[in-house]
Amino acid sequence: MTASGTQQLRLLWSDLPVRRRGALIIAIPILCLLTSVVAFAALQRSNAVAQQYVDHTQKVLLYANRLLTALVNAETGVRGYALTNRPEYLQPYDAGMASIPHTIEELSQLVKNKPEQEQRVREIQSLSQRKIDIMNQNVARLRAIQQGATDTFRLDAQDKITMDAIRRQITDFSREEEILLSQRKQELNQQQVITIGVLGTTVILGVVGSLAAVYLFDQLDRELAERQTGLRESNIRIQAILDNVVDGIITINEQGHLESFNKAAGMMFGYEPEEVVGKNLKLLLAQYFSGDSVQTLNRFVGNDYSKIRRLQETVGQRQNGTVFPMELVFSEMRLDNQHLLIGIVRDITERKQSEEILRKQATLLDLANDTIIVRDRHDLITYWNQGAVRIYGWRKEEAIGQLSHALFKTEFPQPLEEIQEVFQEEGYWKGEVVHTKRDGSKITVSSRWSLQVDDDGEPLAILEINSDITDRKKAEEDLRSRAGELARLGSILVQTNTALEKRNQELDQFAYIVSHDLKAPLRAIANLSTWIEEDLPGQSEETQHNITLLRSRVHRMEALIDGILHYSRVGRVKASVEKVDVANLLAEIVDSQAPPPAFTISVQPGMPTLSTQRLLLQQVFANLLSNAIKHHDRADGTVTISVQDQGNFYEFAVADDGPGIATEYHERVFEIFQTLKARDTAENTGVGLSLVKKIVEAQGGSVRLESQIGQGSTFRFTWSKSAPRSEELEVMS
Structure with missing residues (x-):
């Protein structure tokens, strides 16, 4: 041989x-x-x-x-x-x-x-x-x-x-x-x-x-000894690999009982190998499967092993009872005439969380109004969000795989070659282009391109975000077309403001003249009535009453002139802004009002300190307090002043326990010269509440009345925490 x-x-x-x-x-x-x-x-x-x-x-x-x-x-x-x-x-x-x-x-x-x-x-x-x-x-x-x-x-x-x-x-x-x-x-x-x-x-x-x-x-004995030695070494290496592999590896016999359990599987499920060897596969599963261990195993490998090497997802259960999603795949192995199944188990909790995050991100991308498109290096579309569907009209399956510039019939602001050269150098491009939608209509979009590269700097894909600015472009065109008209209106407004300033000056002069020229005769009449009363001894009661009534009419006329003067100046007179402690301000006002001895004025704690025009806030509180005292039906009445924080405003309330005001008069009381009682029964000019409303509204606030007959009245007004700028005051005035 x-x-x-x-x-x-x-x-x-x-x-x-x-x-x-x-x-x-x-x-x-x-x-x-x-x-x-x-x-x-x-x-x-x-x-x-x-x-x-x-x-x-x-x-x-x-x-x-x-x-x-x-x-x-x-x-x-x-x-x-x-x-x-x-x-x-x-x-x-x-x-x-x-x-x-x-x-x-x-x-x-x-x-x-x-x-x-x-x-x-x-x-x-x-x-x-x-x-x-x-x-x-x-x-x-x-x-x-x-x-x-x-x-x-x-x-x-x-x-x-x-x-x-x-x-x-x-x-x-x-x-x-x-x-x-x-x-x-x-x-x-x-x-x-x-x-x-x-x-x-x-x-x-x-x-x-x-x-x-x-x-x-x-x-043969030598060979078997060598094989045994090699097998031991191989087993040691394999065991080392199995103990250091990330995935869990288990072996199961044909009866569905666990034969081995590597370290990763032990860490995954929380068991030691000796605790699970010989146990049913059901021990590791969170889902309940009816039938014996063989039937449970057949659910994963198939009765005829048709599911062998098929990746499946299920839910695992740890020793402490917690559950987790896992991937499971089986393969066959024969060892010493024993048919075994090797299962590779992977905890996919993080992947599921990542998938959920990606799903939410994809949902957010689909919810975005802008068009988000991903193109490959050949400008073929590989991603198409719902915003693109809404704007362009093509469905995802229609757009993916299409050449983007051909699909949109893009009209570029400069040659495409120049744009691509800049894009390749800088990795970014932004500009306005015209696209054609599926229905044939054209839109103007603000397009932004970003180049995506791999770790080696090789181009992978192009992210394109398009915003429909068609309406904005039309608005800009309209603005340009109306620029002349706006300029003309601006000139008219300047002239009008000049005329208004002149009229305001004339009104100020007129108010001063009215105040001076009307008050002079009134003072003379008041003085004459006093002289007549002094020169005519033994006057009858009727004469005395008439003289007193004459002087009261003179005083009311003076108050009415002062009210008109104050009302006309609201919003036009620029008062200085200062830090105002409202509690101290109210104390001064209460002292100046001189209410009846039995009358009670209560200021609730927590009054703020704010930057405002002190004189205007003082006029508001003074008029409201004066109104509450003057129109109270009892000498032992009570007035309560409180405040609430309303964000950018404070809401002040002046509440009394007087006779109250009917609902139908809640708006009327704020009209100038309007009174609810006859002039002879109560001296009132009808200017105070209208002055309050004008001042509060000039400061950007509001005033309202809450009252019912027999239940007292509460005047609430809001006052800004920070004083309005002078130009705002002019606009409000």
Whole structure:
């Protein structure tokens, strides 16, 4: 055998499984033994057959000799009887007559399958019968002579001829059988030699086979030892890998029971390996599965293992009862004729959270009014949000994969090549372009491009955000078209403001003149009434009443003129802004009002300090307090002042327990010169509350009345925490 053939044989031998090689090694001595037994049995059978042939031939010779001996003895007996006339000499004759037919019959049976010998037996039988007949005749004649017959006895020459013929036939027959016997003895000897040789060969083969088996067993034992060592090292490496791998790895038998559990799986589920080995797979699952462990396993691998290597999601359960989403995939493995399933488990909690975040972000992107598009390096659309659907009209499946500039029929503000050159250099571009929507209408968009690159700086994609500015562009165009009109209106407003300022100056001058020129006669009338009262002693009650009524009318007229003057100046007179402590301000106002001794004015705590025009706030509180005291129906009335924080404003309330005001008069009381009582019953100008309303509204606040008949009245007004700018005051005025 060549070296390559030997090498191939070794490779073929080493490729065989250990179990099969062991079986073949055991089969070598057994095969040698069986071969020896079979060979020995076959040779023994051949020897037995050869011996049978030898014995058969010897038996044929024996019967042939026996036949010849019987004939010779019979003839000798006849001759002895003839010589002695004594009957006892016929005993060999009688014995021969009895055995010769049987012997001939046996010879016929022994040479039945040999045609030539059968022919000789038939001839011997014929000659023997002739000889028997002759001897029978001779015996009969001898007996007749012995009984007194006159014949003499003489041997017939034919008797000798027949006997000689029988001897020749038997000799030829025996010679043929002896030749055959010699051949068969030679064959028997050869067979015995072969048997000895085969037995020796089988012994040698048995020894060689045993030595080969011992050698191969030794080699196999060494190989198994090496494999065992390698397997231990491999197991150590595999266990190290399994213990350091991120994913959990478990093995399950066909009955659905856990066989092994790596460290990652232990950390994932909170079990030690010895706590779960042999337990049902259900132990690790949060979902309830009816049926036994095999049925539970089949839900993941399929009844015919159709789900093998299929990634599945399920819910796991830790030892402490908490649940978590996990991925599970099974594969098959056979180990020592045991069918195992290897499961790889991965905790996907973070991935699910990330997916949820991405889903929410994607939802936010879809909720965005702007168009958000992602293009690849070839300007093919790969992402299309709902904002793009709303603006352009194309559905996502219609737009993805399209060339963006061709789809939009984009009209660029400059050549596309220049834009792309700037974009490649800076990684960003912003500009206004015109796009065509699905319905054919055109829109102007503010387009912003950002280049997305990988870690190596290679371009990955282009993020494009488009905002529809069509309406803004139209508005800008409208603004430009109306710029002249606005300029003209501005000029008119300047002229109007100039005229208003002039009118305000005239009003101020008029108010001053009215105040001065009207008050002078009133003061003169008041003085005259005093002089008349002093110069006319003994006046009647009616005269005294009329003089008093005259002076009251003069004073009311003066108050009315002052009220008109104050009302006209509200919003036009610029008072200085200062820090005002409202509590101190109210204390000063209460002192100046001089209410009746039994009257109570209560200021609630928590009054603020704010920056405002002190004089205006003082006028508001003074008018409200004066109104509450003057129109109260009792001398022991009560007025309460409180405040609430309303964000940018304070809401002040001035509440009394007076007679109250009917609902239908709640708006009327704020009108100028309006009073609810006759002039003769109560001195009132009707200017105070209208002045309050004008001041409060000029400061950006509001005032309202809450009142019912018999339940008192509450005036609430809001006052800004910070004083309005001068231009705001002018606008409000």
